[in-house]
Amino acid sequence: MRVTLTVNGVERTADVEPRTLLVHHLREVLGLTGTNVGCDTTSCGACTVHLDGQSVKSCTVLAVQAEGCEITTIEGMATDGQLHPMQVAFMENHGLQCGYCTPGMVMASTALVAEAEAEGRTLDEAAVREGLEGNLCRCTGYQNIVASVLACARGDVGNATEVQVRREEVPA
């Protein structure tokens, strides 16, 4: 079957088998390997992307079900060479360890913050933990992930000059 998706703002058309999962389509056909597969059983959230602005586990959606939809993956979060504020917040608050869960965490967290903002709710630690219940971190780094999301929700990002200095010090 032919499926056309708008992925990170670009229309992509490809032939897919009807049984192809969206995550496999993104990774194997479109080459967007930032979306990870952790379990294939809708348990871990490593495969989380945005589908028409909603956070979804892309191992639970068939590629053909997403026909005509707008998909954002972790590769689409940075704009004009600038990381998304949630990515900056994760970097500044040490919200990642091995990083395997991080793309899914960033996608789920971004949707969580956007939803709270749209509803005029202020996120607290309990709400962030509940909102990210479907995303598992094998490094058990939840404390700093929650801190990252709360920092982003407060708009408290972009303060870690230390991180940038360290990166600039790496020899070319």
Ligand code: FES
């Ligand atoms: S790979 Fe989709 S939830 Fe784990």
Ligand code: FES
């Ligand atoms: S940072 Fe390693 S799985 Fe979450």
